[in-house]
Amino acid sequence: MTETPLLDVRGLTVEAGRAEAAPRILDDVSFSLQAKRILGVIGPGGSGKTTLAHALVNWLRPPLEVTSGEIRFRGEDILAMPSDRSARLRGKTIAYVGGDPQGAMNPTMHVGEQIVEKLRAVEPGVSYKEARERAVALLGAVRIPSPEQRFGEYPFQYSGGMMQRAMIVDALIANPELLIADSITQPLDVTVGAQILKLMRELSERFDTAILFISASLPTVADVADEILVLEGGRVAEFAAVDDVISRPRHAATRKLIDELPKLWHRDGMTTAAATDKAQTVLSVQNVSRVYPIKSKSGLGKPKLLQAVRDVSFDIHAGENFGVVGESGCGKSTLMRLLTALEKPDTGHIVFDGEDIFGRGRAGTRRFRREVQLVLQDPFGSLPPQSSIGEIISEPLVIHNEGDRRQRRTRALDMMGEVGLDRSLYESLPTRLTAGQRQRVNVARAMILEPRLMIMDETLSALDQTEQSRLIDLFERLQAQHGFTYLFISHDIALVRRVCARIAVMYLGEVVELAANERLFFNPGHPYSKALLSAAPTLEDRRYRPEDCLLEGEPPSPIDLPPGCAFASRCPSAFDRCRKINPQPVYRGDHDRAACHLLQPEPVAS
Template structure:
């Protein structure tokens, strides 16, 4: 959407988010942990759109909620405009939420069906004490008009709107306080294709008009390519590649990123016929007990013995631009074909046995 290279708005520095698994009835004991986000380093610059992609369960949504301070982090820190938000007081968090808002995936579940739309969109003004009475109603109706809704529908309930209109309501609510960062957690995945295009174009127009910064999470790789300046690829709780959108889609360097992008749909039938699909073997390892070394090595067609023991750093690899980071010991070379190649390192089991709780 916009150019990169500006001031850093928010950064994640070695962020961990683990969810404990407990067993027992009266005295619950922690027996394991789900490593949802496991050491993520990420930066988002002012005015850009950062796309985040990866398989289901890779930690995208958990990372988004950590960036929005909806989940407390287990380790590391998140810095927003120079302030570590992981250490903010309750009052500090309330002020922070004026600058960071989320658009949720489900346009049905994210709106209270018993409340009128005007009340839902007006909540941010009420919570932060910014407008009341006629002024609040006027500002809510301005927001409704901004996102393409009829201001006269102020008193309707969510059930009286379509899915696309409900998502516009969610967008209006997110924009009420004029935030600096908007985190879009799969905002179009629950919508029809024709409605998806409308919402995506709306988000682009609003970014240009209001100078917004987006973190855009999606499964649809073509959507991410269309909206993003930069793209971060996640696998099993970690970022494995981070690059400008054109750079990543033109030549992914991490074998997982290459396999993921090979699955993207191609509109041109001739080009689609020539494209090679990289089919990964094995299952995604459990985040309860992730593999040692590089987490992708049990499924990687380029894996070698070093990948089992050494965890690769997310850094610039030979010949890549300074903003193209890859966490791989043996990155994909230009013109290299991975289709049909089997994984080099096998894995005995991807489902760990949980230890029994002792009384």
């Protein structure tokens, strides 16, 4: 006797309105999901993944509407339920968590209190004490540092990665039968993402929870799911067990997704970097540190010091692609603010083109602002919705008083053509653009001043793998044409593998390793680098096993750093000296270096 599926979708069609020419967003989608199983949903941008997630919880908004099909949960059609009943089902029995945590919680309430309020609303018999204990335990389970303290903090005090984890806790708190997880690991660094995948598997096994796991990363889906559903243009291209989809893909869409994946462990998978002029240093970072005073809640006593960036040094050469990689909270964003002169370091120097960026005078600072451009992560929040695309791209020319209106329009149109935007979009607003198109607008806006250094701060992290691949190809072409120097700041180690010639690995404000691409991936010198590599989503055989390298526990607080190596509490190879003395960088050849006692030439007794 065949077991009745927990979720059974038959012939689901979603259209953008009832007009005869209305586009179909989902077209005759059918699949089933058994209890305790995990179904991964994968597809390129625009394939209908998020629309499917919203339809399953009866959460579509006009003009989108279901025009045919059924969504049966435990045999009952969700689409035919009264709205109040489907809302109750969605609140407790079916949970949803999306990939955009910003603005998802009330900014005036503590994060923990909102989670407790959610639990007590769906389970009225739970006491406040029990609800609080469950919330704190889950905050710790998803690796939010100091969960007791974070329970009482506001959403604005959480980083983007921590906010995503808090939303996962909010979804899991009532022990749902079905969890719909829509791109929840996309904004997270690889080690936290790996922990979330582990949590998903544990949840499914421990609480008999079925999970619909939607992701733009095929390796991530393959790592967590029992079956995979491939969407292409709103239709089901493939639906089969994970091994069948990966080893024997039947549809061209699936084969394309596999072919687009960056290769971590194949030497021919590394893009050849543009030729660099090592005699010309474009940017030199010399012993830079940044500390923030943190007042106590009472306002009394001496403020504590948060050490965001600690004694960081490196050089970037002309024409080079240089990467900075590390977990959330490692200091990447603070470093970006220092490199772009948005903040001044407490110690050290940042030298651009032979001159300190903070000692240039007014004219020199203006020139620096022109020659160093920044492209940020969020493709939606970084563009003013009331301005046309042409106005956005040409705005830097207005700020720097270059050209008249006709000349600025011509240059903006030329830039649109270079980054692959249709020129007919010049007068359009950015509200209807895809995430990939929005990032192309951001790139065009940065390029229009013909900078020498482009800083890409998590520029591709919000995009699916297809759009990432397209933009990487664009960056390579633009570099060949214009000779840019790129600095890629990212938590995506697969990205830096493909595009960067040298890579700096940061942990708790320090550069713990600086190495050429091939050495970092095939012979890393620091245990933390191995941990990042072990957690990177990939379909290849891993050189470093997660069970040997993957991080457990919480990183130390940057406010109360322990003596010795900051990584010692999480390092599988730590010994007594690591907990007492902070290691100094050891050079591995002329340029590569790593700060680890294991690299000391003399024997060290534990």
